[in-house]
Amino acid sequence: VTLHIILLCLANVLMLAVGVGLLPLLRLAETPREVLVRLPLAYAVGIAAVGVAAANLALVDVSVGRVGLTLLAAGALTLGLPRLGWGRPVALLPRPPWRLVPAFAILLVSSAYLANAARLFAVKPLVENDGWALWGMRARALYEFGHPVAPVFTESWYPGLQYPLFLPELEAIDFRFLGAFDGTTVHLQELGLAVAFVGAAWTLLRRHAESALLAACLLAIVAAPMFFRQLQANQADVPVAMLLALGVAALAAWLRSGDRGLLPAATLFLAAGALTKNEGELFVVAAFAAAFAVANRAQRRPLAYALLTTFACVAPWHVWLLAHGVTATNFSLSHLLHPHYLTSHWFRVVSAQHQLFAHIQLASNTSRLSLVAAVGFAGAVALGGFRLTAFAAGWLVLSFAGLLCIYWAASPQPLQPDLNHSADRTIDTLLVGGVLLVPVLIGATQRARDA
Amino acid sequence: VPRRTYGLLDLHDTIAALGRYFFLPAVEVRSLDRATVVFSFDADPRVLGRRFVGQLRWGSSYLSRLSYP
Numbered sequence: 001v002t003l004h005i006i007l008l009c010l011a012n013v014l015m016l017a018v019g020v021g022l023l024p025l026l027r028l029a030e031t032p033r034e035v036l037v038r039l040p041l042a043y044a045v046g047i048a049a050v051g052v053a054a055a056n057l058a059l060v061d062v063s064v065g066r067v068g069l070t071l072l073a074a075g076a077l078t079l080g081l082p083r084l085g086w087g088r089p090v091a092l093l094p095r096p097p098w099r100l101v102p103a104f105a106i107l108l109v110s111s112a113y114l115a116n117a118a119r120l121f122a123v124k125p126l127v128e129n130d131g132w133a134l135w136g137m138r139a140r141a142l143y144e145f146g147h148p149v150a151p152v153f154t155e156s157w158y159p160g161l162q163y164p165l166f167l168p169e170l171e172a173i174d175f176r177f178l179g180a181f182d183g184t185t186v187h188l189q190e191l192g193l194a195v196a197f198v199g200a201a202w203t204l205l206r207r208h209a210e211s212a213l214l215a216a217c218l219l220a221i222v223a224a225p226m227f228f229r230q231l232q233a234n235q236a237d238v239p240v241a242m243l244l245a246l247g248v249a250a251l252a253a254w255l256r257s258g259d260r261g262l263l264p265a266a267t268l269f270l271a272a273g274a275l276t277k278n279e280g281e282l283f284v285v286a287a288f289a290a291a292f293a294v295a296n297r298a299q300r301r302p303l304a305y306a307l308l309t310t311f312a313c314v315a316p317w318h319v320w321l322l323a324h325g326v327t328a329t330n331f332s333l334s335h336l337l338h339p340h341y342l343t344s345h346w347f348r349v350v351s352a353q354h355q356l357f358a359h360i361q362l363a364s365n366t367s368r369l370s371l372v373a374a375v376g377f378a379g380a381v382a383l384g385g386f387r388l389t390a391f392a393a394g395w396l397v398l399s400f401a402g403l404l405c406i407y408w409a410a411s412p413q414p415l416q417p418d419l420n421h422s423a424d425r426t427i428d429t430l431l432v433g434g435v436l437l438v439p440v441l442i443g444a445t446q447r448a449r450d451a
Numbered sequence: 452v453p454r455r456t457y458g459l460l461d462l463h464d465t466i467a468a469l470g471r472y473f474f475l476p477a478v479e480v481r482s483l484d485r486a487t488v489v490f491s492f493d494a495d496p497r498v499l500g501r502r503f504v505g506q507l508r509w510g511s512s513y514l515s516r517l518s519y520p
Binding site for chain 1: 467468471472479480481
């Protein structure tokens with residue numbers, strides 16, 4: 001354990017403190033005991049909130065470091081802790097603990113995967129191409145300058161200009177804590193995201209899903225070869241998949257139950273996902289479109305507020321891009337408005353669809369996560385959960401169609417190298433999100449039967 | 452950096468990407484008039500026709516200072 005690892009852990013403890021303060025504010029916990037039980041969720045909420053805040057503050061030349069993060073934590077705790085019901089009686093456990101034994105056993109296996117990955121992540125250098133040339137460079141530039149500067153974030157010879165700042169800012173916060181750029185220790189922040197994902201999914205969705213099934217789905221995601229292989233490359237695809245999956249699953253649980261706290265949590269994770277990668281914005285729009293389609297009348301107004309909040313979190317980045325004259329260098333969505341372009345480039349859709357499906361079904365990469373999702377969706381339909389399954393399937397179909405549109409609009413960039421380079425990663429969100437939706441869909445049908 | 456194949460990559464683009472990452476907080480500019488330092492990999496900086504105030508050499512690579520910021 002090095003000093004850098006200790007300092008990175010300290011930064012993450014402060015992110016956890018931000019989350020602890022936010023749990024009561026987002027109505028995710030009402031008593032101190034609930035906060036304690038939901039600490040893993042607090043960690044994920046803290047990471048998402050700090051990342052969103054830091055990504056937007058960077059646009060106005062405010063960098064979040066040792067002082068900034070401490071102030072954020074103190075502010076969140078000061079606002080949140082007084083809202084907790086300190087004198088309320090402790091609620092009893094809703095079910096006998098022995099029923100959780102299988103789930104805890106499966107979670108223990110997931111924890112073993114995460115602990116084993118920590119041994120690699122702590123010593124692995126930054127060697128994968130996008131990991132250092134794009135994400136590492138942007139994080140390093142944010143650490144060196146404190147905010148997005150020209151030409152690194154504005155000129156076409158620098159890569160990934162359109163990508164938002166959530167992940168680079170999160171890593172830049174770590175570097176500010178370390179007092180130096182460290183391309184090795186930074187991998188532990190990616191692992192922290194994975195730990196937060198598993199812990200948050202468990203604590204957030206446990207009330208809305210069968211515990212063992214939820215734990216099994218989390219294990220299936222963590223054990224898929226693509227998960228740690230891509231995560232240790234310091235690329236943003238698995239982080240965006242985890243954030244979007246949490247957001248979409250929370251949204252599905254809210255559509256079913258209407259429980260307080262689920263919609264704010266979904267909004268936060270969806271906003272964080274949209275600020276991680278441009279594809280994230282596409283997946284978020286698809287999630288809200290599918291949610292509006294199945295929402296009842298009373299749910300549409302809060303859903304609209306959630307959409308507006310997400311938009312407000314993402315809009316500053318696009319205003320900044322416009323203000324600095326940064327345009328997409330590798331695709332133009334305006335192509336999709338020209339019928340002649342669309343007909344003459346139809347072959348791109350066909351090829352992209354073939355290759356995306358091939359990667360979705362590639363067992364050596366995804367470990368048949370698509371099969372888990374398909375069986376889960378079919379099971380939910382068989383059990384009568386039509387509405388939520390329509391939401392989940394609608395989100396997946398819209399997201400997949402959106403990906404095809406991006407590959408369609410990316411001309412004159414050659415299609416095949418683009419697909420070869422990205423198709424195995426752009427599908428991450430569909431797979432992780434699809435699998436995490438399964439326990440929520442099945443849980444909803446069980447609860448409907450119990451009722 | 453000369454433009455030629457480098458394995459499956461382009462040598463110029465590869466060295467440029469490495470430079471953008473490793474030389475931070477120095478940033479890449481496209482106009483020689485705005486540059487304070489020129490890094491030459493496997494190329495002679497004299498072809499630029501500029502006077503340098505300082506120069507370091509490693510094998511066929513040069514780090515040439517044009518001016519101080």
